[in-house]
Amino acid sequence: MPSEPEGKGHAAGADRRAQALARARAAVAAVVDPEIPILTLEDLGILRGVAHQDGEIIVELTPTYIGCPATFAIRLAVEAALAAAGLPEARVVTQLSPPWSTDAITEVGRRKLKAFGIAPPARAAGPGALFRDAVVACPRCGSTKTSKLSEFGSTACKAQWRCEACREPFDYFKCI
Numbered sequence: 001m002p003s004e005p006e007g008k009g010h011a012a013g014a015d016r017r018a019q020a021l022a023r024a025r026a027a028v029a030a031v032v033d034p035e036i037p038i039l040t041l042e043d044l045g046i047l048r049g050v051a052h053q054d055g056e057i058i059v060e061l062t063p064t065y066i067g068c069p070a071t072f073a074i075r076l077a078v079e080a081a082l083a084a085a086g087l088p089e090a091r092v093v094t095q096l097s098p099p100w101s102t103d104a105i106t107e108v109g110r111r112k113l114k115a116f117g118i119a120p121p122a123r124a125a126g127p128g129a130l131f132r133d134a135v136v137a138c139p140r141c142g143s144t145k146t147s148k149l150s151e152f153g154s155t156a157c158k159a160q161w162r163c164e165a166c167r168e169p170f171d172y173f174k175c176i
């Protein structure tokens, strides 16, 4: 592509593009996870990027759990948010590499999970983390005297645990 001449028109166009990009990023970042509606896509760390590419706005998302039924719902919600922000032409692409892990959940996201009564996933999840039992602190009282009741909680990505100190059951966001 030949380089455009520098000038007022060019600057205004660049400005418009930057504004559209900021609008797209804000719209997508605020979309909430259908299974855990307290978490936004930004909190979950599944929004990989929003960028201009060959005159198009490209939104890159990464799926959380492969085969998680929420993945399709999230994509639809993102497309709806972009359309509502006046950017129906923005394109949503799936980025599989590097794969998402619970380590991508932001500090804000971890605090929200805890406030909601879900124990946030332990850090530095690696291969096999799903098959090990981490030390899980009760999101209510902070006690680590907890035990697993069931591998599956209210959704496939959460396990059901119980606190021995306050006797309350809680969900634990499993590590991957």
Ligand SMILES: [Zn+2]
Pocket: 138, 139, 140, 141, 142, 143, 163, 164, 165, 166, 167, 168
């Ligand atoms: Zn407790």
